[in-house]
Every structure is written in C-alpha cells, then in structure tokens.
Amino acid sequence: MTAVKNILRVAVNRPFYSLLDYQCPDGVEVQIGCRVRVPLGHSVSLGIVVEITDKSEVKKLRSIQKVLDKTPILEENSLKLLHWASRYYHHPIGSVIFNAIPVLLRKGKPLPSMTVWKVNGELLDQADTLLKRAYKQRLVWKFMLKFASNDWLSEQYIQQGLASEGVMNWRSFLNQLKKKQLLINQKVDIESSTLPSVAAIGLPKKKAIILTQEQQEVLAQLAIIYQAKKVKPTLLHGITGSGKTEIYLRTVEPILNAGQQVLILVPEIGLTSQILRRFQRYFPQYSIALLHSSLSDGERSFVWQGVQNNKIKILIGTRSAVFAPLGNLGIIVVDEEHDDSFKQQHQFRYHGRDLAVKRAYDLNIPIILGSATPALESLQNVERERYHYLRLNSRPSARIRPDILVQDIRNMRLEAGISAFLLEEIEKHLNADNQVMLFLNRRGFSPVLYCPTCGWHAICQACDTHMTYHAGIKKIICHHCEYEEYAGTNCPDCNDSGITTLGQGTERIEHVLQTHFPAVPVVRIDRDTTNRKGALDSKLAIVYQGKPVILVGTQMLTKGHDFPKLTLVGILDIDRSLFSIDYRAQEQLAQQIVQVSGRAGRGESKGRVILQTSQPEHPLLLNLLSKGYLNVAKQLLSERQRWDYPPFGFQVLIRVTATDKTNGLAFLQQLSDDLSLSDCQNAGVTLWGPAPSPMEKRANRYRSQLLMSASNRVVLHQFLSQAIGKLQVYKKSGNIRWSVDVDPLNML
Numbered sequence: 001m002t003a004v005k006n007i008l009r010v011a012v013n014r015p016f017y018s019l020l021d022y023q024c025p026d027g028v029e030v031q032i033g034c035r036v037r038v039p040l041g042h043s044v045s046l047g048i049v050v051e052i053t054d055k056s057e058v059k060k061l062r063s064i065q066k067v068l069d070k071t072p073i074l075e076e077n078s079l080k081l082l083h084w085a086s087r088y089y090h091h092p093i094g095s096v097i098f099n100a101i102p103v104l105l106r107k108g109k110p111l112p113s114m115t116v117w118k119v120n121g122e123l124l125d126q127a128d129t130l131l132k133r134a135y136k137q138r139l140v141w142k143f144m145l146k147f148a149s150n151d152w153l154s155e156q157y158i159q160q161g162l163a164s165e166g167v168m169n170w171r172s173f174l175n176q177l178k179k180k181q182l183l184i185n186q187k188v189d190i191e192s193s194t195l196p197s198v199a200a201i202g203l204p205k206k207k208a209i210i211l212t213q214e215q216q217e218v219l220a221q222l223a224i225i226y227q228a229k230k231v232k233p234t235l236l237h238g239i240t241g242s243g244k245t246e247i248y249l250r251t252v253e254p255i256l257n258a259g260q261q262v263l264i265l266v267p268e269i270g271l272t273s274q275i276l277r278r279f280q281r282y283f284p285q286y287s288i289a290l291l292h293s294s295l296s297d298g299e300r301s302f303v304w305q306g307v308q309n310n311k312i313k314i315l316i317g318t319r320s321a322v323f324a325p326l327g328n329l330g331i332i333v334v335d336e337e338h339d340d341s342f343k344q345q346h347q348f349r350y351h352g353r354d355l356a357v358k359r360a361y362d363l364n365i366p367i368i369l370g371s372a373t374p375a376l377e378s379l380q381n382v383e384r385e386r387y388h389y390l391r392l393n394s395r396p397s398a399r400i401r402p403d404i405l406v407q408d409i410r411n412m413r414l415e416a417g418i419s420a421f422l423l424e425e426i427e428k429h430l431n432a433d434n435q436v437m438l439f440l441n442r443r444g445f446s447p448v449l450y451c452p453t454c455g456w457h458a459i460c461q462a463c464d465t466h467m468t469y470h471a472g473i474k475k476i477i478c479h480h481c482e483y484e485e486y487a488g489t490n491c492p493d494c495n496d497s498g499i500t501t502l503g504q505g506t507e508r509i510e511h512v513l514q515t516h517f518p519a520v521p522v523v524r525i526d527r528d529t530t531n532r533k534g535a536l537d538s539k540l541a542i543v544y545q546g547k548p549v550i551l552v553g554t555q556m557l558t559k560g561h562d563f564p565k566l567t568l569v570g571i572l573d574i575d576r577s578l579f580s581i582d583y584r585a586q587e588q589l590a591q592q593i594v595q596v597s598g599r600a601g602r603g604e605s606k607g608r609v610i611l612q613t614s615q616p617e618h619p620l621l622l623n624l625l626s627k628g629y630l631n632v633a634k635q636l637l638s639e640r641q642r643w644d645y646p647p648f649g650f651q652v653l654i655r656v657t658a659t660d661k662t663n664g665l666a667f668l669q670q671l672s673d674d675l676s677l678s679d680c681q682n683a684g685v686t687l688w689g690p691a692p693s694p695m696e697k698r699a700n701r702y703r704s705q706l707l708m709s710a711s712n713r714v715v716l717h718q719f720l721s722q723a724i725g726k727l728q729v730y731k732k733s734g735n736i737r738w739s740v741d742v743d744p745l746n747m748l
C-alpha cells in the first residue's frame with residue numbers, strides 16, 4: 001500500500017522558526033503555495049503550504065480549516081528559496097514568507113488592475129489649439145505622442161519617462177489632457193490580453209552596436225558554459241564602460257526567444273530606470289517590469305502576478321526581486337555584484353546576490369555576476385573553481401582609461417576640502433565644454449557644528465554622535481537616528497554668536513563650487529536631494545543633456561551611470577577609510593576608487609582622476625594605482641586567509657539592544673556562559689565578546705554583540721541554532737531585543 005501524502009507542512013503567519021504539520025482532510029484539494037486557514041492554540045492563523053508529505057513526528061495532528069486558493073499564490077521555486085533562506089539566515093519562516101508577499105495577496109484581495117494611457121487619434125489636429133497656453137501639458141502631450149501614439153502605456157513608464165524630462169506631478173497633467181479628450185485611459189488586469197507591452201513606448205532604436213573581439217569571445221564562452229550538464233555561475237569581471245550591459249543583452253536573447261524569463265538584479269533603485277531603458281530598446285517585443293521597494297502595493301501585486309503567469313518576461317529589480325515568483329526563469333544577471341546594498345541590514349538579513357546564486361543552482365540555470373570590482377568572496381569562488389571567470393579588459397572604440405593622479409594635500413591650504421590645483425583643473429575641463437564630478441562620501445553641509453568660544457558641539461542625545469549641519473534647511477540632523485532640530489545662531493551653552501562648522505559634506509562642496517563657477521549648474525546627488533520619487537532621474541536628465549555641469553555626490557554616483565561628457569573626477573576625503581577598524585573597509589575603498597574613476601572619460605575624450613589624500617604612500621593606494629584592483633584583491637584575500645576571516649572562515653553576529661546600558665550585555669553574557677567553552681572548542685567555534693558594539697548607543701538604545709566564527713559553516717550553523725534556542729527562553733528585562741546576522745557585512 002502506498003502512503004497517501006496528506007500531511008501539510010505549513011508556514012504560519014507568526015514568528016516561528018519551523019513549519020507546522022497539519023492533516024489535510026479527505027477529499028480536500030490543496031497545492032504547495034496555496035494559503036490555508038489553520039487552528040493554532042486557541043485561535044486561528046493564516047498559513048501557506050510549503051511541503052506536502054506522508055509522515056509527521058507529531059502524534060495527534062490537527063486538520064486545516066480551509067483552503068483559500070485554488071491555484072498557488074507563490075510559485076514553487078521561490079517558495080523553496082524562501083524556505084531555504086529562512087533556515088540559512090535563521091529567520092522565522094512565517095515572517096520570511098509573509099513579508100515577501102505583496103500585502104494585497106496576503107489579504108486575499110482580488111487581482112489588482114492598473115491604468116494604462118494612450119493618445120486619442122481623433123483629435124490630433126486640434127492639439128495645438130487646445131494646448132496653446134499650457135506649456136507643461138504640451139510637454140506631456142509631446143511625450144505621449146512620441147511613446148504612445150499607437151499603444152497603451154502604463155503609468156509606471158509614463159512616470160519614469162516624464163521624470164527624466166523634469167515633470168513631477170504627471171498624473172494631474174494626464175487628467176487635464178484627458179478632459180480635453182486628447183488622451184484616453186482604461187484599467188487592465190494582468191490576466192487580460194491588453195497588458196501593455198513595453199514595445200508600445202517605441203524608444204528610438206539605437207544604431208546597432210558591433211561587438212568587439214573581446215565581447216564576442218565572452219559571449220562565445222558563455223554559450224559554452226550554458227551547455228554544461230551542471231551550470232556553474234559566471235563572474236564577469238569587466239572594467240567600467242567595457243560593455244558588460246551589452247553582454248547581458250545578447251546573452252539573454254536566445255533564452256527569451258526560447259520563451260523563458262530573465263531576472264536582472266541591481267543594487268539600487270536609482271539604477272533600475274537606466275538599465276530598463278537599455279533593455280526596452282533592445283527588446284521591444286518583450287514585456288518588462290521593475291520591482292523595487294518604492295512601488296505601491298498595487299503595482300507590486302501586479303508585477304508579482306505578471307511574472308508568475310509568465311506574462312512579464314524580463315524582471316529588473318533590487319534585492320527582494322530574487323524571491324519573485326518567476327515560474328519559467330531561464331537566467332539571472334546580478335549587476336554590480338560586489339555592492340553591499342544586496343544585503344538587507346534589518347530584520348531578515350539576507351544577501352540578494354547569494355540567494356540568486358542559490359536559486360540558479362537549484363534550477364540549474366546560468367547566472368552572471370557582473371562587476372568592475374568583484375567582491376573578494378566571488379574572486380575566491382573563482383579560485384576554488386566554483387565560478388567561471390570571464391574578463392572584459394578594454395573599452396570599445398576610442399575610449400581610453402583615465403589616468404589617476406594622487407595629490408598629496410599635507411600642508412596644503414584647502415577651500416572646503418578642495419585644493420587650488422583641483423579647482424584649476426575643474427575650470428579647465430569646464431572651459432573645454434566637458435563635465436566634472438566630485439565624489440565625497442558624506443552628505444549634509446558639515447559633520448560638526450561647534451562653538452569655538454566654549455567648545456560646545458552639536459551632539460545627538462540619543463546616539464552620542466555628532467549631528468550633521470544641513471545649511472539649506474538650517475537644521476542639525478543625526479544620520480544614525482534621523483533626529484533633527486533647528487540650528488540656532490547662538491551657542492546653546494554660552495550664548496556666543498560665533499558658532500561655526502568643521503569639515504564638509506556634499507552640500508558645502510556644492511555651495512562652494514556654485515560660488516566659484518556661477519555660470520555652470522552644480523548638480524548634487526545624494527540621499528537628501530533624491531529621496532523624492534523621480535528626483536534622481538530628473539537630476540540625471542540635466543547631466544545627460546551634455547552641457548558643462550559639475551556633479552557633486554556620495555557613493556550613489558559611483559554606480560553604473562554612464563556620462564559621456566564627464567572627463568574629470570575629483571575624489572575627496574578618503575583618508576578615514578584607510579584607517580577604519582572594519583576589516584572590509586579597504587576592499588570597499590578600493591572598489592569605490594575604481595568605480596568612481598571609471599566614470600571619467602567614457603565618451604570620446606580621455607578622462608582624468610584626481611585623488612586628494614594626506615596618505616599618498618599608503619600601501620593600498622600605491623598597490624591599487626600601480627598594479628590594479630585584482631592585485632589589491634589578492635593581497636587582501638591573503639590577509640583574510642591569515643586571520644581566517646571570510647570568505648575563508650565563517651561568521652555570525654548576535655546583536656542585542658536594550659534601553660539600559662548593562663542589561664543587553666548581561667543578556668549576551670548569559671548566552672556566552674551557557675555555551676560552554678569545551679563545547680565551543682570541540683566544535684571549533686570561537687566566540688568574540690560579548691562586547692558593546694563599536695557604536696554603542698543608537699536611537700536611545702544600547703547595543704552589544706557577540707560574534708561567533710568557525711572554519712566549518714555547517715558546525716557554525718548548528719551552534720547558532722543551539723544559541724537561538726537558548727535566547728528564546730531567556731527572560732528579557734529592560735526591553736531587550738535580539739537579532740541574528742549570518743555572514744554579517746556590517747559590524748558597527
């Protein structure tokens with residue numbers, strides 16, 4: 001007799017670490033990925049069926065009460081990945097799954113619809129008269145004519161397109177044009193056949209690009225790699241501007257043509273629209289969607305359903321898109337794979353790139369990890385022959401790599417951190433009709449506001465750190481807890497009127513440069529200037545016009561943007577990173593320098609990079625400039641090996657925060673006492689701490705941590721499970737909260 005599989009393993013919508021077993025009553029049909037209502041204690045809970053099996057260790061099983069879906073709301077592969085991730089990152093399975101699903105689907109609401117727009121062909125000849133005095137409406141109208149004269153256009157694309165033309169409140173203009181009957185709109189849902197293909201937007205076809213020899217070879221290699229029985233991931237190491245995106249386009253083409261789907265992961269929202277345009281232009285015949293955190297829940301549900309039903313063929317998204325239910329996935333691309341933004345730093349602390357590799361592995365499909373500065377982990381995976389390694393070493397056509405000049409600023413008078421030499425260079429490049437970019441990884445006007453008379457400093461009471469002065473809004477803001485207050489003109493302690501600032505952030509650089517070069521626009525790009533939806537696109541639009549501008553920005557600028565007219569890059573104030581206590585700081589600095597430098601000279605003219613430092617003889621800089629990134633990476637890797645740091649050893653970090661200074665530390669101490677020394681030694685696990693975190697106080701909570709490391713990952717994870725078991729039963733006083741970070745990137 002064969003056993004009937006009628007035991008359901010369910011993830012309930014509660015913070016439990018494991019699945020719960022339930023009986024499926026006879027005659028009830030249910031599939032993996034469907035939602036069910038189950039009894040839980042004395043109440044009822046929503047759950048999702050993750051596995052169906054024929055045996056359970058629980059003696060008396062309870063039955064599910066109701067099946068809510070006929071068809072799964074979560075495709076099996078992404079469900080598997082979520083389940084795996086919950087175990088690997090030791091985060092409760094219910095939280096993992098239910099947070100991944102769009103709220104609308106979680107609540108069992110009907111399928112969302114979305115609004116699409118199109119030009120009303122009947123009134124074309126009257127448009128000029130109707131829009132005579134309405135400048136903005138005319139702008140919107142022209143945009144719609146260009147992109148939607150025959151086809152429906154989704155609001156998502158309209159919004160993006162108009163943002164890059166500087167139009168923000170697009171919806172009201174669309175409605176005004178609708179009133180004049182120039183535009184028509186309708187609601188569609190993902191099931192309907194009228195899903196607007198992005199083909200609709202008819203972007204100007206770019207002239208066909210002829211691949212370089214090097215690019216052709218990489219493509220040929222990839223084609224061979226895809227033939228393997230068991231496909232290994234590929235690390236594509238290509239210098240900035242070497243045409244990696246072109247490779248992505250060509251290599252996914254046959255996969256799309258075979259009817260499969262493509263997933264592209266990028267580290268930040270700011271990069272999605274740029275890569276979107278490249279894909280739209282190349283693949284007008286396929287529907288493409290974006291998935292990232294600033295979508296509304298309606299849009300999110302729409303995309304979620306679209307990929308599950310195979311209606312959307314290309315999905316471009318940030319880290320959480322790795323869980324999207326692509327039912328027919330054929331290839332994954334992770335662009336800028338070295339970027340830390342792929343790791344979520346709160347609650348469920350997963351790494352999007354690593355999970356993408358896992359997903360590709362399970363499906364046995366190709367995955368390409370692309371970067372100009374690969375992560376040390378990825379390079380080590382090449383070394384261990386787990387990944388293939390392909391290189392693009394040159395820039396197509398006449399593009400030349402920029403020179404990097406290290407400028408010693410010791411004993412030099414600086415104006416807001418900028419040397420006279422750099423100012424002269426800026427002027428030269430602007431006069432030659434080119435663009436200039438200054439990189440400084442600190443936003444705000446100045447990191448310190450103080451009183452020279454009595455020594456008062458603006459300190460955040462909740463964090464014990466300096467508050468940053470923001471001149472435009474006349475506020476001091478804590479960058480750790482967002483607390484802000486107005487900056488007075490007099491010292492709060494001695495009432496002296498001479499309070500002043502020390503050091504600079506991007507806002508100050510912007511200010512100084514604007515005074516120096518009043519005729520040239522200064523475009524500042526950092527979190528403060530781009531937090532409004534569409535703001536980044538509209539700022540970049542100014543730069544893409546190609547006229548001389550000065551760009552000032554934080555690491556947001558280091559990523560992926562292609563500015564053909566940019567010929568000079570200035571790098572300011574990197575010295576702090578040279579001496580950071582963080583063992584990853586040097587890797588990140590090397591990546592940043594290479595990435596920022598890569599922005600220069602992408603067009604026809606040769607670029608120049610000026611790096612200001614008071615440490616011109618620092619080995620990292622010397623090595624990077626004379627021997628290049630790969631060499632630095634090798635050196636850093638051998639240091640990591642010596643100390644058994646990742647990727648050689650493995651780490652997990654347990655963090656505790658509490659309102660009281662000593663409670664959290666005592667809580668962790670109890671754990672470390674209970675994990676007996678001999679157990680640790682036998683397992684080869686080392687405990688570091690417990691100790692106060694480097695930044696001990698943040699947002700009025702005291703933080704402490706315990707680091708566990710081991711050379712054997714499996715052992716470490718077993719050990720962690722044990723530790724979590726203990727943490728769950730300890731009594732918590734003083735509002736204690738704890739969290740687990742597997743493969744932590746940030747230990748501050």
Ligand code: ADP
Pocket residue numbers: 209210211212215238239240241242243244245246247396397562
């Ligand atoms: P990456 O992603 O490596 O930074 P991109 O794919 O964005 O590089 O390419 C940089 C620029 O070079 C783009 O404007 C792209 O259109 C152009 N490009 C890429 N390949 C070629 C080629 N074979 N011939 C001419 N231009 C190319």
Ligand code: ZN
Pocket residue numbers: 451452453454455456491492493494495496
């Ligand atoms: Zn004072």
Ligand code: ZN
Pocket residue numbers: 460461462463464478479480481482483698699
């Ligand atoms: Zn604070």
